Amino acid sequence: MKVAIISRNTIKPSKPTPLHLRTYNLSLLDQLAASQHVDLIFFYPSNSNLEYKNVASQVLEKSHHLQSSLSKTLVNFYPFAGQVKDRSTIECNDHGAYFVEAQINCELRDFLSKPDPDKLCQFVPSNDPETIRLASGFLLHVQLTAFTCGGIAVTVSPSHKLTDISSLCTFIRGWTGIALGDEESVIPEFYGASFLPQGDLQNHDMITSVHRNNTKRFVFSATMIASLKDNIKRAIGHGHGQHWASSTDVVTAVLLRSFMAATKSILGSSHPFQFHQVVNLRPRMNPPLPKNSIGNLVWLSTTFFEGNETELHELTAKTRKDLEVFYHEKANKFKGHQGSAFICDLINYNRDGKLYNKNITNMLCTSLSQFPLYDFDFGGGKPIWVTCPMYNGNTIVLTSTKSGDGIEAWITLEEKVMDLVERDENLLAIASLNPSAFPNH
Template sequence: MIKMKSEIVSRQTIRPCNPTPPYLKTFKLSLLDQISPGIHGNMTFFYPSNETTDDFSDKSKLLQDSISKTLSLFYPLGGRLRDAATIDCNDEGAFFVEATVNIKLSEFLNQPDFNLMDHFLPTTDPETMELSNGAMFLVQLTRFTCGGVAISLSLTHKLADVSALLTLLQSWSSVCRGLSDPVTPDLIGEKFLAPRDELSAMSASLNIEAEKFVLRRFVFSASKIAELKAKVDQEFQNVLQSHPSRVEVVLALLWKCAVATKKLKTGSFGPTALFQAVNLRKRLSPPLPETAIGNFIWPFMVIAHEEKDLELDKLVIQMRKSFNEFNNTTANMFRGEGAPLAIMGALKERGEFFRNNREVTVYKCSSWCKFPLYDTDFGWGKPLWHVSINKLVTNTIAFADTRSGDGIEALLTLDEEEMALFEQNEELLKYATLNPSIYG
């Protein structure tokens, strides 16, 4: 067990390098942003020490200057939330924290301990949150004793899904490297879908009951994923005339094993539902640019009513059918005059489903596979690892590519007792490795 201590060295506000013009001072969010919780998502990148720029203060200065320039492009991020659908673009700025830890980067990455992740996140420090005064974008730069660093960014969910986060990272890192034409965001806001007045009283924050759950990391190598695909490919081809994806087969296995664990704990099988988030940008007609900033995600649902529905090939086929149906029908409801009512109706329907099916165990999945997050280079090379930690809700599955690009890392949250059983599941351990070293 690593004994890690951290110390915050400095905290400061970073304002945009150019003031936001008066006509842009009020930014109206879209309906999809309005109904998103006012929580901060986080992502942490770990970089080894680098001969060319090993000076911590140089790196810090470079990051701060580039944040200031980037905020002028992403001007709502330098503002403050006025209500669930409005940002006051008042240039109060982002918040930047410098910290140190008393261990080497290699000690941490050899077997990442998620209980230690709080040391890298600005949002877990009460004093930082108080001083940041409602900042929507916070960054913490942490130095390891070897000269390696961790860069954590915490970004409000009100304005950003993972695709928007990637656009911000691409823009910010290219400014940091001195490129003259950084990626520019498409700040669509209410032009996509105007917010609804009857929702204006919705809280911009999310109250989450403290649940006792734990987070674990499972890694699936390319060869193990190929074995999984081979198990279901023939039946999948027969039904759908195509091949299953990496994400589909890994997700089906994890869901199946999670439900088996639940049955071990409770003594009986219960119906289960899986919600999978979909990036709407390219699925809309006409499509939105990938650089559209905001929440352009919506989940589709797959239900397993009986235990036989959880056979691997059946699950993967059902997932693809539900996904195809979503693309062909649901995705169209986000465009046109009827869109606001259709979205409100879908939200109501989802709420009713949960109320009427309290016995259904729900799992939620989001995937960042194929997002080039390992290309995030601030001027001292690419990261050894990146990770985003969910500290809020249980029964979640988050996917990311491994650094090689052909494997999958899965971060899972489950009830403590269930996780103890889950990580001993023989079918799971045939394909997954529990929290291996980042160095392979």
């Protein structure tokens, strides 16, 4: 099950970027973002309408269509075709996006029957050393990987300096709209430094990446989530549970309980840790920012745990309470010159050791479940599976299942901790460990 690179191409905007748009000033949050790329992988089956053609011609047609529509998309999303000029500026010089064509020697059904986290990285452009060298300086990487059956995987991988997950979804929504013939389906809003002025970033860093750890996939069914919600509502008390038990709250509570139990088993005692949830600031601003606003418009809501919390309702209530405080007291402060000062104060708090103490374990959770990932159609139908692999620990990534009512969780932990988590009977009674991602399989 190996991926072989077939070709590498540069895709430039179909129209030149006007001179007055050639310089894009990053916001302070863009400056703080890591320079790594964010990977979102879509798996599409062979198009039944093209069965009369051989597999090679199907894939060639799909690739040509993707490249042509991408070229048109880059006209509106012009910073994606630019280059980083310095720590605060994108030069929108129509440098282009880097497009990789590849093939894998297996069928889509076989791969999705039991998705292997270690094999997923083969669908990511940054996995290939030669591509890394040649694609250096490109803010957007795309890889089309063809299966022997004619199915494809499309990986969209922009630089985190320019996008968060919401921005990435806006870009793909614009791209798929153009691919389906609607060239004005999405007009992005670029705010950058005009919304959140830049700042002095010496020695200022967000949570830094950790070396790659062990990653596992757990799937929570809609039925089980509903049952857990009812139990949590009853435990929290009438009148509060309805607001304190979203599907994301429930799933993260289950995973946190398992993680805490594993850590306690290894250390022999409870261990304090902090749980950080990525918050999309757009809907939390007053007034809310447009959904199609581009940039890093996220921050972290942090919950501290002593390590001895064992009840799901306790974990749920605590994280939800801190989220609500963030929504109502902090989210609207991330704008203007006052917002820049507010962020620098938060970072200084971190740098002084008050937030990320070395004796406290940190876990990061990002949820994509609110984004319509399964609606993205490039012209050959909707995806049958979507995933967003992140291999830095300790990390939880949540996405919706294709049905839209279940949740898929990727969790990355140190190997010795993961060994206990994946054998946790309480977790396995609630979630399925890496079931098939192929429909009706």
